[in-house]
Each structure stands twice: as C-alpha cells, then as structure tokens.
Amino acid sequence: MPIINSQAFIADYWQKKPCVIRNFIPNFSDPIDEHELAGLAQLEEIDARLMSQKNGRWTVTQGPIDDFEPLCVNDWTLLVQGVDRYIDDIDALFRHVDFLPTWRTDDVMVSYSVKNAGVGAHIDEYDVFIVQGKGKRQWQVGLPGTFETDIPHPLLRLIKGFTPIIDVELSSGDAIYIPPFHPHSGITIEDSLNYSLGFRAPNTIELLSGLADECIANDKGDGKNASISSTCRLSHLLNTRYSDPDIHKKRHNNPQGEVSFEEIDALKSHLKTLIDAKEATPMLMRFLSLQALPSEEIVELSVIELEQLLVLGNAIRKTSGVKPIYLQKDKEEKEDFNFYIDGHSFQVDASVGSLFRELFETSMLVISKDDIHLIRNNQEAKQTLLQLINLGFYYIDNE
Structure with missing residues (x-):
C-alpha cells in the first residue's frame, strides 16, 4: 500500500526533518465533501471548530455548530477531529503509513478551507502527514527553534513567523510530512480539503498518570476484564508504603531538615518497583489502547x-x-x-x-x-x- 520507501523514510525523515511526498495516494478521490464534514461538525460528540480571519483579526467558534451562515465569512476554515472514527475510507488512510505502529496513531483531522484561508503559523508536538484532497494549498515548513508567541484569540496559540526550508504547493494526492516542533503554515490556493494523519506521543506525565489511573481502576475493581491476580498484585504495589528500617544507613548524621541522596534513591526505587512490575504491562497496554471511540447503540447478538x-x-x-x-x-x-x-x-x-x-x-x-x-x-x-x-x-x- 505505501508508495514511499518505508525504510528510507524512517532513516531519513521520521522525527528528523520534513518532506514532501508527491503522489502519496495516486488517483486520490475524496472520501468526504465539505457538506458531509459540516454535518459531522453539528454533532455534540464531535470536536470541531470554525476559524476565520480578516486583516489579522481572528474569530474561533467551537462545535457543535448549528448555523454556519454567519460564521463562514472572510477567510475561513472548518476543522473536524476524529473523522476516521466515523468513515471507513478515512480510517483506511492510515494504511498508507502501515509501517508505523498502530499504538502511535491518533486520529485523522479533516479540514475544509476557502481560498486564502489558513490557521496561522504554529507548532505541533506530534508527527503529522497532511494529505491534500481536492483543491490546492501552499505549505511552508521551517526548522525547530525559539519563536515569539502570538495569541490573537484566546483559543489560538500561534507564532510570529519563521524561515521556511520547504515552500511548496500541494495538489490532490500529494502529502507533506511534518515532524514534531517544526513550525508550519498552510494557505489555501483553491478551496481545499485536507486530511491530517496525527500520531500520538504521550509525555512522561501522561504515561505516569495513565498507568496510575489504570492501576487505581483495577484496585477498585473497575478494570475492564482485568485479571484477579493482576488486580491483587497491583493493589499491593500501589498501597505499599515507603519504609526505612535501616534509616541510619541512609542519613549518616545528616541535619534533620536535609534529605539524603540515599533517601532520594530509595524513593525512586520505590516508584520503579511499580513501573517494572510485570503486572504493570497490561495496565500500560490498556492506556495505550485508549481511543475515545464514539458510543453507538448496538443490537447485541446471542x-x-x-x-x-x-x-x-x-x-x-x-x-x-x-x-x-x-x-x-x-x-x-x-x-x-x-x-x-x-x-x-x-x-x-x-x-x-x-x-x-x-x-x-x-x-x-x-x-x-x-x-x-x-x-x-x-x-x-x-x-x-x-x-x-x-x-x-x-x-x-x-x-
């Protein structure tokens, strides 16, 4: 399925530098149109927003959006998250990057933008492949660096410019890959649909809190199909208190208010016991599998x-x-x-x-x-x- 050389891409570009992939999806046909996208943006459970700007003045409206007419003015863009959770052919776009692990994939954001529209120069902390649908768009991408923050609206965090190393026009089926922390900006040349394949990258806090949440859920018996043995073992690890029966070996007559290096090491080891536990692996797997899939009424089978x-x-x-x-x-x-x-x-x-x-x-x-x-x-x-x-x-x- 992938038209790109996966080994060369991983070696040269993945999380290293941006690149343009011409004809990423040959003979690409949009699996959605702007009217269907607008229909999704009207749903309560959908994360959608409509952005417009004129002469540097921005307006941002969060979904659900009931009335588009007063909002679709000036240079506007409609963005809808998680469209792959509703449309098979959009979910299938991830097959074009099937050399990357499933657990790293997040969702597909679809945007529709009119001529001259864009969402401003900004920086993302995750990898993204942006596939061009109908229309044309001009993309600029720069290198990581220190940039002045621009907040023209409470819901927008932009930057005040960057030097592009890529300045290119994309047509239907083309794609651009942008690694984390690379500034970028896109301006629509012709009314366009774009498909942003996002990749999750949990930070340390998210991993620790996610693991802790799953462990606590198991401890309370709220785990989804958790084994009894894992629950008991994790409950023991979660509730085991720090102890120091040989405190004199850790303190060496330190002043009362001073924490010794040995005590800090012992506390880190206490945490590490939970992280390294075999029973923590399924909890971490459950956290990595979370997707926030839409809930639907299902006719259950026997x-x-x-x-x-x-x-x-x-x-x-x-x-x-x-x-x-x-x-x-x-x-x-x-x-x-x-x-x-x-x-x-x-x-x-x-x-x-x-x-x-x-x-x-x-x-x-x-x-x-x-x-x-x-x-x-x-x-x-x-x-x-x-x-x-x-x-x-x-x-x-x-x-």
Whole structure:
C-alpha cells in the first residue's frame, strides 16, 4: 500500500526533518465533501471548530455548530477531529503509513478551507502527514527553534513567523510530512480539503498518570476484564508504603531538615518497583489502547445468532477507527494471547491467537470453514468474538 520507501523514510525523515511526498495516494478521490464534514461538525460528540480571519483579526467558534451562515465569512476554515472514527475510507488512510505502529496513531483531522484561508503559523508536538484532497494549498515548513508567541484569540496559540526550508504547493494526492516542533503554515490556493494523519506521543506525565489511573481502576475493581491476580498484585504495589528500617544507613548524621541522596534513591526505587512490575504491562497496554471511540447503540447478538451468521459465510469487519494493539509475539507463544481495544483487555487461548491477529491486521476477514470449526470448538474464542461484536468494535457483514 505505501508508495514511499518505508525504510528510507524512517532513516531519513521520521522525527528528523520534513518532506514532501508527491503522489502519496495516486488517483486520490475524496472520501468526504465539505457538506458531509459540516454535518459531522453539528454533532455534540464531535470536536470541531470554525476559524476565520480578516486583516489579522481572528474569530474561533467551537462545535457543535448549528448555523454556519454567519460564521463562514472572510477567510475561513472548518476543522473536524476524529473523522476516521466515523468513515471507513478515512480510517483506511492510515494504511498508507502501515509501517508505523498502530499504538502511535491518533486520529485523522479533516479540514475544509476557502481560498486564502489558513490557521496561522504554529507548532505541533506530534508527527503529522497532511494529505491534500481536492483543491490546492501552499505549505511552508521551517526548522525547530525559539519563536515569539502570538495569541490573537484566546483559543489560538500561534507564532510570529519563521524561515521556511520547504515552500511548496500541494495538489490532490500529494502529502507533506511534518515532524514534531517544526513550525508550519498552510494557505489555501483553491478551496481545499485536507486530511491530517496525527500520531500520538504521550509525555512522561501522561504515561505516569495513565498507568496510575489504570492501576487505581483495577484496585477498585473497575478494570475492564482485568485479571484477579493482576488486580491483587497491583493493589499491593500501589498501597505499599515507603519504609526505612535501616534509616541510619541512609542519613549518616545528616541535619534533620536535609534529605539524603540515599533517601532520594530509595524513593525512586520505590516508584520503579511499580513501573517494572510485570503486572504493570497490561495496565500500560490498556492506556495505550485508549481511543475515545464514539458510543453507538448496538443490537447485541446471542451465541446462537453469531454461529448462524458465521456458517452463512459472512465476513467480520472492523468498525471505523478501531485500532487493536497487542504485545509482541513470544517465540513459542505457549501463553494466552492478550489484546487491547479502547481501554478494554481481552484474552484468548494461544491456539486461536493467529486468527485474531489476522482479524486485527485487516479491515475485513472472511471466515473460512476451518476458522468456523476453530471458533465453534473454542468457547473462549467464541465468547470473545461475540464480545467484540456486542461492544461495537466489529460487526458481521452479511452483504
């Protein structure tokens, strides 16, 4: 699928320097138009905003947006986050960068902008591929540095200019890759649709708080499919208090108000015990799998209905935006296969691990007779598949 040389891209550009990728998606056809995008921006659960500016004066309106007419004036842009969670063909854009790990992918923001519109020069802290849809846009990208902050509106954080090392016009199907902390700005030449494939990069605080939140959820019994043994072990680690029975060895007659280097090291070691615990790994995996997927009303299937649908030769399809993750496969894989979706953890027998992996690495899986036999005779696999469907992560395609 990717038209770029993945090894060369990783070696030369990924998190290093920006680049233009001509014909990134050959014969690209927009999977959405501006009217459908506006429809999404009207929904309560959608993160959307409409920005416009004239002579340096900015207005920003947060969604949901009920009336566009008074807002679509001057040089305006509509931006909608997480569109990949609603439209399969937009979710499929990540396949063009499938050499990058799933857990790093965030979402696809789609924007529609009129001629001369832009969102101002700014800096992002994450990687992004911006794919040009219909229309044309001029992009400038610079190198990381120290820039004067410009806040022309309470909801905008821009910079006051940079020296571009890339100054290029993109047409439909072209893309530009921008690493973190590289200043950039785009100006629309012709009314345009753009697709920004964003990549998550949790900072240290987010990782620590995410791990702590998952551990606390398990400790309270709120964990989604958490094992009892992991819960008990993590509860013990979370509630183990710092102790220093040999305090004299750490202090060496230090003044009372002074904290010794040995005490600081002991406190760090106390934290490290939790981070290094084997039981912390599934908690971290659950945190990395969080996606904030939209909630939908699901008509739940029974086990019998599932078996009947599978026998009819139907395919299993992944719901838009669903991004399962799992740990690297052991050489022999004798243990159960664990995987994670949007904060949920699942476990199946190793004998059906390959089947579930195949399900995760494709948008649609046609179930063979052998697969049906395998699922029907493995109660755990059958119940897990049913759970994935009834949670709305997958569905049976009977067309």
